[in-house]
Amino acid sequence: MAKPLDAIDRKILAALVTDGRISNNLLAEKVGLSPAPCWQRMRRLEKEGYIEAYSAILNQEKLGMAETALVDIGLNQHDDATVNGFGQAITAMPEVLEVYLTTGEYDYFIKVAVEGTRGYEKFLRRLYKVPGVRSTRSSFTLRCLKKVSSVSP
Structure with missing residues (x-):
């Protein structure tokens, strides 16, 4: 059963929506945690399905489909x-x-x-x-x- 989101979980998710490639150290700093607990929370959020995937957003115009x-x-x-x-x-x-x-x-x-x-x-x-x-x-x-x-x- 998924654990309810707290304020720090929400900060982690918001930071990842903005930058899915953020380093764990910078993410931890942004949300007010040390790196190890931040990494553990990210893994829990992935395991519980809050984070479905990570992806790159490509530029349609540069790919010829503007x-x-x-x-x-x-x-x-x-x-x-x-x-x-x-x-x-x-x-x-x-x-x-x-x-x-x-x-x-x-x-x-x-x-x-x-x-x-x-x-x-x-x-x-x-x-x-x-x-x-x-x-x-x-x-x-x-x-x-x-x-x-x-x-x-």
Whole structure:
């Protein structure tokens, strides 16, 4: 059973959200602990599932995929095979950054990194080959005002 978070645990998590590569010594200094207890708390937070993973955030523009499209997708059927098959197909596409199964008019909401409108057209051509896709509604982002990888504790 997971131990409830205390103020120091929350400080550790907040510091890691800001800089996942922070050294244990600097993290300990930031949260007011000595290095050994800080390391033990981090390991406990990982073991209890508060920390799921560490990752690098890459620059889409430098990788040639500067545009982001937000896409609502409607399926033509909602049986398990269609929903699960679509989920597997869409998560395997490398330009798809996020996938959400949603309520409302559309069934899925996805975030896609593309190389302009031509790159998006190529993506759509592959998307429409996935069994079960009925319709899409797309928007291109103009500018990102906030981008975080996790909630703040």
